[in-house]
Amino acid sequence: MGMKFALNVVLGLALFAIVGVKLLGLNYLFGVVIPYLAVTLFFLGFIHRIFMWARSAVPFRIPTTGGQQYSSLPWVKSSKFDNPHTKWGVVVRMALEVLVFRSLFRNTKMLKREGKITYHWEKWLWIAALAFHYSFLVIFLRHLRFFTDPVPGFVQFLEKADSFFEMALPGLLMSDIVLVAAVTYLLIRRIIIPQVKYVSLPADYFVLFLILGLGLTGILMRYFWRVDIIKIKELTMGLATFHPVVPDGLSVIFYMHLFFVSTLFAYFPFSKLMHMPGVFLSPTRNLPNDTRMRRHVNPWDYPVKVHTYEAYEEEFREKMVEAGIPVEKPLEKPVEQQEE
Amino acid sequence: MRIYNAKPIFIGLVIFFGFATFPFWYNGGRAAPPPEPKLDTPVIQKLEKKECVASKDYMRKSHMDLLNKWRTEAVRLANRYYVSAAGNTYPASLQRGCMKCHSNKTEFCDQCHNYIGLTPYCWDCHIPPKQVTQTEQVAKKGE
Numbered sequence: 001m002g003m004k005f006a007l008n009v010v011l012g013l014a015l016f017a018i019v020g021v022k023l024l025g026l027n028y029l030f031g032v033v034i035p036y037l038a039v040t041l042f043f044l045g046f047i048h049r050i051f052m053w054a055r056s057a058v059p060f061r062i063p064t065t066g067g068q069q070y071s072s073l074p075w076v077k078s079s080k081f082d083n084p085h086t087k088w089g090v091v092v093r094m095a096l097e098v099l100v101f102r103s104l105f106r107n108t109k110m111l112k113r114e115g116k117i118t119y120h121w122e123k124w125l126w127i128a129a130l131a132f133h134y135s136f137l138v139i140f141l142r143h144l145r146f147f148t149d150p151v152p153g154f155v156q157f158l159e160k161a162d163s164f165f166e167m168a169l170p171g172l173l174m175s176d177i178v179l180v181a182a183v184t185y186l187l188i189r190r191i192i193i194p195q196v197k198y199v200s201l202p203a204d205y206f207v208l209f210l211i212l213g214l215g216l217t218g219i220l221m222r223y224f225w226r227v228d229i230i231k232i233k234e235l236t237m238g239l240a241t242f243h244p245v246v247p248d249g250l251s252v253i254f255y256m257h258l259f260f261v262s263t264l265f266a267y268f269p270f271s272k273l274m275h276m277p278g279v280f281l282s283p284t285r286n287l288p289n290d291t292r293m294r295r296h297v298n299p300w301d302y303p304v305k306v307h308t309y310e311a312y313e314e315e316f317r318e319k320m321v322e323a324g325i326p327v328e329k330p331l332e333k334p335v336e337q338q339e340e
Numbered sequence: 341m342r343i344y345n346a347k348p349i350f351i352g353l354v355i356f357f358g359f360a361t362f363p364f365w366y367n368g369g370r371a372a373p374p375p376e377p378k379l380d381t382p383v384i385q386k387l388e389k390k391e392c393v394a395s396k397d398y399m400r401k402s403h404m405d406l407l408n409k410w411r412t413e414a415v416r417l418a419n420r421y422y423v424s425a426a427g428n429t430y431p432a433s434l435q436r437g438c439m440k441c442h443s444n445k446t447e448f449c450d451q452c453h454n455y456i457g458l459t460p461y462c463w464d465c466h467i468p469p470k471q472v473t474q475t476e477q478v479a480k481k482g483e
Contacts, residue, residue: 054343147363149372151457169408226401230452237371240363
């Protein structure tokens with residue numbers, strides 16, 4: 001259900017671009033207005049979301065860690081990076097998480113075998129996720145050649161390395177193939193594993209379909225229904241320098257690609273894609289486990305009006321003694337003497 | 341409203357925005373005008389009918405594909421000629437075909453390739469035609 005809905009939305013977006021450009025001739029809207037709106041929404045939404053997060057207090061360490069804490073017992077080896085107690089340990093743990101998805105690496109599959117529950121080595125999700133994220137990064141950076149003039153050396157280097165095999169012309173880019181393969185895997189995984197399908201929502205499928213659509217339109221433009229990339233750069237440079245121009249003769253598939261990207265940008269701050277900044281703010285990753293070394297004061301503590309036991313006893317001592325309740329400090333004179 | 345851990349949050353946001361707005365500050369708001377490949381070589385000027393092996397639109401979008409096909413045909417099938425849609429036969433060769441007319445690599449090929457930061461590997465093997473620089477042209481005229 002959710003899958004069909006998500007697919008229909010993405011197809012609807014494609015149709016929207018086709019109708020807008022082909023039938024209504026809204027080239028300026030799709031080429032300039034929508035991209036600018038999308039990027040504005042992206043930046044504002046991004047900041048808003050970060051501040052929403054920054055407003056919630058993280059009063060205590062949440063050490064859901066995968067290893068032994070420092071100095072529990074002298075003969076127990078501590079896990080420096082899985083359970084760090086120093087800032088640098090956290091930096092290493094964070095780098096491992098961000099760059100190589102360490103927590104995903106620990107993914108296991110639970111199976112019932114011979115009546116017992118067993119856990120199995122499961123690395124496909126981790127591999128696909130790595131392949132997807134890195135190819136997306138390479139593709140994203142490669143696109144800077146449309147937004148910079150002169151094109152910086154690292155972008156040219158990336159392109160050279162990406163088309164290393166020198167197959168076909170324009171050179172076949174490895175990242176294109178890896179991206180589509182990885183996204184397809186991530187999508188199929190969601191569909192055929194019953195448990196994963198059960199927890200999948202339209203939003204989960206939507207992003208995958210959108211990125212798949214983005215990749216496919218890009219591949220079509222490069223290898224099959226070629227477009228005039230000089231004109232495209234004229235448009236994109238116009239966007240990057242705030243002098244927007246819309247050259248004639250750009251194909252509808254380009255506008256579709258651009259509209260998909262705009263959708264992705266606009267949707268980003270309101271979606272699960274915010275895991276990009278979110279990973280840096282995840283308390284189980286970015287807090288050193290120093291609960292037993294430092295005092296952590298709850299940041300929302302306010303001065304509470306307390307009535308200590310000492311003050312209580314001071315107030316009710318006589319009555320307590322009368323009632324036979326033991327007191328810490330005896331009365332100065334016995335009760336009978338007072339009565340006299 | 342209270343912001344917790346404001347310092348790292350702000351530093352992170354500043355770093356992110358520095359990177360994310362890269363195209364906006366890198367160009368400094370100025371875009372070079374789109375390139376115009378020059379067609380005024382002596383050979384082209386002498387042509388009665390100024391036409392390429394295929395339409396301008398096709399050549400702008402897919403010349404690399406055509407060259408790749410030519411190479412495959414020449415290397416694998418020894419087919420060194422290309423019959424255009426207009427019925428003319430051309431040598432299917434970069435050096436003996438294309439560059440005969442477009443002898444101005446720097447004003448023709450390089451214009452667009454540089455604009456989008458491409459360095460085609462054609463010239464790893466092929467030799468671009470010798471181009472007379474402007475100063476040399478002036479010197480020759482004086483003789």
